[in-house]
Amino acid sequence: MRQLIAGNWKMNGLTAGAEALVREVRAGADGLACDLLVCPPFTQIAPVAAILAGSGVALGGQDCHAAEGGAHTGDISAPMLADLGCAHVILGHSERRQNHGETDAAVQAKAWAAARAGLTPIVCVGETEAEREAGRETAVVGGQLAGSLPEDFAGCIAYEPVWAIGTGKTPTEQDVAAMHGFIRRALVERFGQAGTGIRILYGGSVKPDNAARLLRVPEVGGALVGGASLKAADFLAIARAAG
């Protein structure tokens, strides 16, 4: 399976900058050996979609509501994302779990909603530094997987150790291999054969200078990239390290 390199732009990008960034990404995307995805903030999805039209670069949202519509001021539904041309949606990012109190049950409901709208959910899991230091990383990630994934889940997982996000710190290849192996076993145990085909992305301070070694780790099906996805040259350099 081709690896997926996904850019999470977070709350960054006014129109001119977002358009310039995605134009550069599109221009450099031909001939890559991986799949490429950009997830702009909601306000930039339409202008970015216009520039990506007809390209192989996919578009995604950074969150969605569990309901299809209704009285949910300030929220965006999965059908709204699909309507703009999104194929994916990031769910349960640690910043949403921490800043918005999103529980595993809430993430699970959103993953259902995404699938109903025809979107591929990218469900994020990962332990904090304190949890890793206490030796609880697999217990935490196992619990998040059990609680956040709906039945018949057919999306991607992003393993993002919270302590590696935006910090420049990364786990060792051995630690990434151990966690991705653990996640794979949990997916197969729960979903059987279908669990073997679920892409497990690594996320947390992926940069051009560490991408090749992280992307070579067994069971790493790609990367979820935050900061480095805001520079087209860096994002494309990471994509060229993927296969």
Ligand code: PEP
């Ligand atoms: C992220 O927030 O999903 C992420 C991986 O960020 P960064 O690459 O900046 O660590």
